Amino acid sequence: MALNYDQALEIYEPTLGLEVHVELNTNSKMFCGCATEFGASPNTQTCPVCLGLPGSLPVVNAKAIESSIRIGLALNCSITPFSRFARKNYFYPDMPKNFQTSQYDEPICVNGYLDVTIDTDEGPKVYRVEIERVHMEEDTGKSLHVGGATGRIHGAEHSLLDYNRAGIPLVEIVTRIVPGTDKYAPEVARAYVAELRDILRSLGVSDVKMEQGSLRCDANVSIAPRGSGTLGTRSETKNVNSLRSVERAVRGEIVRQANRLQAGERIIQETRHFQEESGETRSGRSKEQAEDYRYFPEPDLLPIVADPAWVEELKAALPEKPSIRRKKLQEAWGVPDKEMAAMVNAELLDTVEETVALGAEPTKARSWWLGEVSRLANEKSVEPTSLIKPSEVAEIITLIAAGELTDKLARQVVEGVINGEGTPRSVIEKRGLKVVSDDSALMVAIEAAIAAAPDVADRVRGGNIPAAGALIGAVMKATGGQADAAKVRELLLKHLGQG
Amino acid sequence: MAAISRDEVAHLARLARIEMTDAELDHLASEMDLILESVSRVQGVAGADIPPTSHAIAMQNVMRPDVVVPSLTPEEALSGAPAREEDRFKVPQILGEE
Amino acid sequence: MSTPIIHQTAAEMSADLASGSVTAVELANAHYDRIAAVDGDVHAFLHLDREGALAQAASVDASRKAGEKLHPLAGVPLALKDVLTQKGVPTTCGSKMLEGWRPPYDSTVVANLKKAGVVILGKTNMDEFAMGSSTENSAYGPTHNPWDLSRIPGGSGGGSSAALAAFEAPLAIGTDTGGSIRQPAAVTGTVGVKPTYGAVSRYGLVAFSSSLDQAGPCARTVLDTAMLHEVIAGYDAKDSTSINAPVGKMIEAAKKLDVKGMKIGVVKELSGEGYQAGVLTRFNEALDLLVAAGAEIVEVSTPSFEYALAAYYLIAPSETSSNLARFDSMRYGIRIGDDGSRSAEEVMNMTREVGFGKEVKRRIILGTYALSSGYYDAYYGSAQKVRTLIKRDYEAAFAKVDVLVSPTCPTTAFKIGEKSDDPLAMYLNDVATIPVNLAGIGGMSLPCGLAPEDGLPVGFQIMSPALKDELMYHVGGTLEAALQSKWGKPLYASAPELAVK
């Protein structure tokens, strides 16, 4: 009978290591001036260098070096006084030169760490994930497989290559084995990637979109019998495209390995691919022999000797750590943990902060962005921030607070702004959405309502306050919903001697 | 004693992605033997204190600003392609692809 | 009888173009006529770009007519080694692998030539991917030495040197990784310079061994070579190893004509055993002329040079094995075996089997071995350390002397086929030129006479410290003038007449 996760953990102890690849958001590629736009038409962002044409030569992008150093500093690494690129030689059609220009034994940053907090049975616990190295390399092109795997005509398959992505700067962040995670290995893995993503976002060095591949995680997992003091053979799981998948992949791999060992089979050192639908991993093509990458120093590039004064400057200018910033914002806003987590998960913390900075009340800013705006964005399958600006949301919230808009009217204003009808003010004007707050105009409507229903008015006069609802409804109807209901109620009750 | 066996040459040919006939492998193995004997003269010439030279002219920190320059057109990029399909390079099936 | 125009030096052609006594189009056509007449026997060219060259020549003529200020070499024809990219013009590197490939971009050398208005006649033959010393390794057949058609014109740039010696072009571009400019110059009685590594951009030079490759100027005289040097040299942001410093005054140096007070070192290790007697005779006579011109000759010892050849035959193949990996039939070049049933991997294997020649495969396998895990330190690592020792030998020598000299090659041109089955014997040809590449310094070969025993040209090598390339022109120009006044004419004027078709 197959073991489940808890049963697997009773017998085995897992070991975790993570490799994260981050695409930097530089304007141009790592070694050439081609643009790095995501989603451009095939082979429109290529040149002799990134196509590996004979005779072409690489030149390092200075911004990529700076971003790599900033990443290292944010992860508490040492910046090495001398680092170099090497060639990693292996053949693959999506790699134009059939070697990857990468850092090998002389990376730019080493020996850092990142602390992550997870909820355990004993309460929140901090795990220190040690970073072995941060190094630079280049991305590969993309291949598209044509021809089905079933019912295929022999020989009908081929692949199509687009090299737009080839040469985009990548930073690889490699952890040491994370000790003592035990059953929390999946949660630690997820928390690490999430925290890393927030740090990278705060540095502004990458789009960190897992679903677009600008942040990719490979999870190295092995298990060993409890108390054996040994390390098992590890597998490397790729194709993990979301934070949730990181957790699922690690969990799934622990269960798979445990069941293999229970069945008397051995674990093969291999690359596995995470399957989003099933949550399982599938074996990649196992290699007939160990790769021999024949690394040697890249003769076409020169060493990088980072000026210590410059490194200090970059260090001094680092943004606040996301964990500290979150804590400060939460205190300032007085938001509960759950709401804070919701904003972080929706990637709207920056946006809410900007909205608050523009004068909006924090709770309102949170609820408008996570509520109405996110709902509309969801319907259109776009990012909330692409629909409306923080300044516009802040303006709408301010108008509500001033009593110039009701929540209902405000929703119409948001809709108008999203439809491209202009700024909130001009939407209000064009649609005529102004709250009727002029007392004399309201009094005319109130008197008309009383005249139309004198019996109801009498009951209110007699102390039956709930009966006023019908009169308020009539006033609201008469003003086309533009009146502030609270104001109407106040004036009406006062007029009937109940205020 | 041979410095390099025929099987080793076959392994190198696989790493270098060059198909070779048995006759070629035999011939190359014997040539490699002679060449390796000759080039192994470099071993032990320099002491541990001698640093290796990878670049004849020592320079460092050569970089370019992060500025976009025009790319080739897809037509130019694909001009040498042995096969293409629209704006992509068409190649035989890649093994081990997902 | 006046000298036929094609026998003139580039400097003379430049003067005639400036005075209007000849047009660039006439000059290009005169050379195309010569090529048509003799290249069937010489086989210096792989491709002629007649249309492009004549258009360039016509545009130079039009600019001149309009009174524009032109570069002195505007309108002078040139032969380009087929290892440099020229947009839209076939670039094969002497390999079947790149048959039919027309690069979509210009190398920086070509861009500089075009900017100066130099007329590029066509692409010259070479050993496949510049690996060889005889041009016999070209996939398109060997080039023949105009001094004796049964002999090799040197290599890898035998096409460029033969084109000069056969008066098919007054200027040529070569590339030099272990002697591929200087050795062909030596055996064809022409002049060739390997500048300091980084002086001429490598952008668009199809890499053989990236840390050793350097393009350079070739011509029949030292002055012409200096003129071409100044056109192609200079900083290029597209090549990270390009030196960001002003180009020295080569032309001025070539015209100095005396070496008073200069110290010239004869490299002991590069002029004794294993050198042909006639080569040493002419070399020593040239030294006497330099003494007469005011130089002091001292002997210098460079003990590590003994290991240079071995280090070179590890470093260059290692870099080659990686540089040539890109030739896999996926993006450009030939593709073999793609019948719809084979995988990309199989097609790569078959293409590389068919597309590469014997020497290239030999070096790829050797380099793959030298870099593989477990052997790296013993081979590649040790070779890189020897490189340090050789650099130090040069530094010590240049602390004592201004330039170093040696014969360029141990022998004069050998017969085609004589060494093609013996790679080690072939590699020995480069024993005197290789140390220069390993150290990244400058090297020049110029003719110093004909060997008495076979009547074939002998090359004299001058080596200058890094970034002091003008010293080679200074000493070379002086020696050339002394030799010509001794002979009464330049050496190339003694070359046998070729049969004309």
Ligand SMILES: [Zn+2]
């Ligand atoms: Zn590019």
